[in-house]
Amino acid sequence: MEAFITRKKRKSGPETNDVPSPILATGGEDDESTDLKLAMLSSLHVDFDQETLLDLLLAHDGSVQATSQAIRAGHAAKKSTSSVTAQASLRSFGVTATSSEESHRPTKKSKLLSRKGATLHLYDPHDIAEHTPCSIIHNFLPPDEANELLVELLEESKTFEKITFKLFDNVVSSPHTSSFYVGSLDEINAQKYEYTYNGSKITDVRKITPYLDLVKPRVAEAVNREITRRIDTHQAGQRLPLQSARPWTPNAAFVNCYNGPSQNVGWHSDQLTYLGPRAIIGSLSLGVAREFRVRRVLPPDEDEDAQGQIAIHLPHNSLLVMHAEMQEAWKHCVVPAASIEPHPIAGNRRINVTYRDYRAEFHPRHTPRCGCDVPCVLRVVQRKRENFGKYFWMCHAGNVPGKEGCTFFQWAEFDEEGRPVRRGKMATEPGTT
Ligand SMILES: O=C(O)CCC(=O)C(=O)O
Ligand SMILES: [Fe+2]
Known part of the structure; x- marks a missing residue:
C-alpha cells in the first residue's frame, strides 16, 4: 500500500x-x-x-x-463523469497568470488555479495560453475545408483499429481507434521496418490523405506562429534549453477516432523517442467537442494543490498547440464524457489529428539500442525528485505481449539544439551496447 x-x-x-x-x-x-x-x-x-x-x-x-474483479462483481458504484459546462473567461474574475515556464514545476510564488481533486475548466484562448502549456486557435480552417477533412477522415476511420498493448502481464486495448499517416511509400516502409513503438513494429501506416496533406502547411504556419508568440510571452524571448531553433515541420500525423462519449485516452505524455526533447505538437479537433485535460507532473513531496487538473474544451475545427514545455512536465488525457452533443456531420464521433515533426537525428539508426537489439525508448524522470526532468534511453522490448525486456539504461545527452550526442554504439551497430 x-x-x-x-x-x-x-x-x-x-x-x-x-x-x-x-x-x-x-x-x-x-x-x-x-x-x-x-x-x-x-x-x-x-x-x-x-x-x-x-x-x-x-x-x-x-x-x-x-x-x-470488484467492479465486475458489481461491488463498486460508479460516479458520473464530468461534462462540459459554459464558462466565461477567467479574465472577468481578475485572475492573473501563473509564473512563466522557466522550470518544470510551479514555483512557490506561482498562483495555483487548480487544486488537488478539482478541475478548472477553460474555454477562452487567452486563459488557456496563460494557465497551461498549450495555446488554441478556434475556427482554425475555413469551415468547408474543416468539413471536407472531417468527411475524409470519418471514412478512413471505418478501418481504424484499437491498439492492443501490454500493461503488467495483461493485454489490453486502447479505448479508441487510430491510424498513422506519413508522406510517401518510402516513409511508410521506414515506419514499418525501421521504427519501433512500445517494443515492436507497427503495421497500419498509411499514405497521407489529400485533405490531411492540404491542411498540413496551414498547421505548420500556425504552429510556428504560436511558437514564436509563446517564446515572447512565456519564455522571456528565449527558447527553452534543448528547444530546437529549426522551424517546426510536420511530417507525420496520428489520427484518433473517439466513437461515442465513453471512448477516451488515459493520462500520458507523448513519446519523445522520434521527436526529441521539447517536442511540439499541433492537434486538430473535428466533429464532436470533447474535453482534453492537462496536469503537471510533480516529483514526490510537491505541493499537493499543484496536482489539480485543467480541462480544455476542444470544439470542432480547433487547433491546439502543445508547446515545448508540455511533454516533459505535464500529462494529458481525453476523459470519457457523461454526455456529448452530436455533430451534424460526425454524429457521435470525434476525430483528432496530431501533426508531428519526426526529426531525422532521432531516426533509430542514430539512437541507442538495448541488449535485446531493439532501438531504445526516450523517457524523462518524472517521479523522483532526484534527477527529475532528466532524459534517458531504456529498453521497451518488454512491452510486447509475451516478451521480456532487458535492463538497458543510459542517460541521454543532447547538444543545445536538442540533438542526440552520440556516445558508444548506436543502432547501426546492433547488439554492441
Ligand atoms: O485526442 C486528443 O485530443 C489527444 C490525443 C493524444 O493525446 C494523442 O494522440 O497523443
Ligand atoms: Fe497525447
Whole structure:
C-alpha cells in the first residue's frame, strides 16, 4: 500500500513518464505507476471515471486485478463523469497568470488555479495560453475545408483499429481507434521496418490523405506562429534549453477516432523517442467537442494543490498547440464524457489529428539500442525528485505481449539544439551496447 501511494518502486531505471495505450505515447514498463494502473482500469472499465477508479484502487491496496474483479462483481458504484459546462473567461474574475515556464514545476510564488481533486475548466484562448502549456486557435480552417477533412477522415476511420498493448502481464486495448499517416511509400516502409513503438513494429501506416496533406502547411504556419508568440510571452524571448531553433515541420500525423462519449485516452505524455526533447505538437479537433485535460507532473513531496487538473474544451475545427514545455512536465488525457452533443456531420464521433515533426537525428539508426537489439525508448524522470526532468534511453522490448525486456539504461545527452550526442554504439551497430 505504502509503495503504491508513494509510487516508490520500479523494476529498473528511474521513474518516468507513463502511458495509457497508443503507439504514440511512452511505454508501459513503469509497473509501479498509479497512472498506468488507472489507465489499465480505464481501458477495462470505460464507464468509470478516473477519480472513482483511483478510490477503488486504493481500497484494493493498489491491486488492478482485485479492483477489476470488484467492479465486475458489481461491488463498486460508479460516479458520473464530468461534462462540459459554459464558462466565461477567467479574465472577468481578475485572475492573473501563473509564473512563466522557466522550470518544470510551479514555483512557490506561482498562483495555483487548480487544486488537488478539482478541475478548472477553460474555454477562452487567452486563459488557456496563460494557465497551461498549450495555446488554441478556434475556427482554425475555413469551415468547408474543416468539413471536407472531417468527411475524409470519418471514412478512413471505418478501418481504424484499437491498439492492443501490454500493461503488467495483461493485454489490453486502447479505448479508441487510430491510424498513422506519413508522406510517401518510402516513409511508410521506414515506419514499418525501421521504427519501433512500445517494443515492436507497427503495421497500419498509411499514405497521407489529400485533405490531411492540404491542411498540413496551414498547421505548420500556425504552429510556428504560436511558437514564436509563446517564446515572447512565456519564455522571456528565449527558447527553452534543448528547444530546437529549426522551424517546426510536420511530417507525420496520428489520427484518433473517439466513437461515442465513453471512448477516451488515459493520462500520458507523448513519446519523445522520434521527436526529441521539447517536442511540439499541433492537434486538430473535428466533429464532436470533447474535453482534453492537462496536469503537471510533480516529483514526490510537491505541493499537493499543484496536482489539480485543467480541462480544455476542444470544439470542432480547433487547433491546439502543445508547446515545448508540455511533454516533459505535464500529462494529458481525453476523459470519457457523461454526455456529448452530436455533430451534424460526425454524429457521435470525434476525430483528432496530431501533426508531428519526426526529426531525422532521432531516426533509430542514430539512437541507442538495448541488449535485446531493439532501438531504445526516450523517457524523462518524472517521479523522483532526484534527477527529475532528466532524459534517458531504456529498453521497451518488454512491452510486447509475451516478451521480456532487458535492463538497458543510459542517460541521454543532447547538444543545445536538442540533438542526440552520440556516445558508444548506436543502432547501426546492433547488439554492441
Ligand atoms: O485526442 C486528443 O485530443 C489527444 C490525443 C493524444 O493525446 C494523442 O494522440 O497523443
Ligand atoms: Fe497525447
